[in-house]
Amino acid sequence: MQSERKILVADENGEFGNACKAELEKLGLTAVLCKRNGEDVKKLISEESFSAVIMDVFMPQTDGFSVLDYISKNLSVRPITIIISAVGSAEFEAQVINAGADYYFIKPVDPEAVAKRLDKLLQWRSSTNLRSTFARENDIEVVISDIMRQIGVPAHIKGYQYLRSSIELCIRNTDMLGSVTKILYPTVAKQYSTTASRVERAIRHAIEVAWDRGDVDILSSFFGYTIDSDRGKPTNSEFIAMISDKIRLQMKQAT
Numbered sequence: 001m002q003s004e005r006k007i008l009v010a011d012e013n014g015e016f017g018n019a020c021k022a023e024l025e026k027l028g029l030t031a032v033l034c035k036r037n038g039e040d041v042k043k044l045i046s047e048e049s050f051s052a053v054i055m056d057v058f059m060p061q062t063d064g065f066s067v068l069d070y071i072s073k074n075l076s077v078r079p080i081t082i083i084i085s086a087v088g089s090a091e092f093e094a095q096v097i098n099a100g101a102d103y104y105f106i107k108p109v110d111p112e113a114v115a116k117r118l119d120k121l122l123q124w125r126s127s128t129n130l131r132s133t134f135a136r137e138n139d140i141e142v143v144i145s146d147i148m149r150q151i152g153v154p155a156h157i158k159g160y161q162y163l164r165s166s167i168e169l170c171i172r173n174t175d176m177l178g179s180v181t182k183i184l185y186p187t188v189a190k191q192y193s194t195t196a197s198r199v200e201r202a203i204r205h206a207i208e209v210a211w212d213r214g215d216v217d218i219l220s221s222f223f224g225y226t227i228d229s230d231r232g233k234p235t236n237s238e239f240i241a242m243i244s245d246k247i248r249l250q251m252k253q254a255t
């Protein structure tokens with residue numbers, strides 16, 4: 001059984017698990033069900049290769065955070081991980097994403113939506129082949145540019161350059177994220193011989209364009225809860241933090 005077609009769903013006896021399995025198989029993927037138990041998930045992913053894991057963040061014995069930590073420390077090829085939880089908090093989602101998850105769904109969730117989103121993520125990983133690029137420090141700019149292109153930020157607007165530089169600075173120095181207005185914007189402004197306020201406005205415009213014209217599936221893979229219509233687009237700081245954290249994590253896992 002080819003690992004790139006095999007998905008582990010941690011809900012063996014649940015209605016969601018069975019429905020999710022059916023939806024995944026409609027898309028030509030092979031779904032393997034296991035108990036909604038973190039220790040069972042860890043055991044299976046240590047014995048077999050899976051292209052993705054779908055699990056609840058809160059499970060008996062070992063929770064989703066512990067499983068994500070296990071994946072990060074023990075698997076040479078990291079499966080795509082989709083976390084499901086009833087916690088509808090942007091802060092909590094950020095914790096889950098920073099822990100290594102690729103996507104976050106809030107309960108109640110439609111199994112068909114989960115299957116289709118995972119299929120998109122698998123296609124994206126296959127087509128971009130980012131892992132080999134992340135392993136090379138000199139290619140950070142290439143990686144950022146590729147992600148921004150897929151998100152939908154036009155390369156011809158000023159905000160594109162400012163945003164790319166801001167993300168790269170935050171990847172190399174996480175302290176920048178804590179002082180966006182006082183340090184990050186002025187630093188970028190100096191690089192381009194402009195003002196911090198113009199940098200801020202141009203980045204805001206670039207994000208607005210991406211939000212209006214970008215691929216919803218790609219946006220969702222990075223921002224998840226943030227793209228909910230009730231919350232609107234992310235702030236400049238949220239946008240930069242999400243992208244830089246995602247790339248930094250991938251670089252860490254590739255080395």
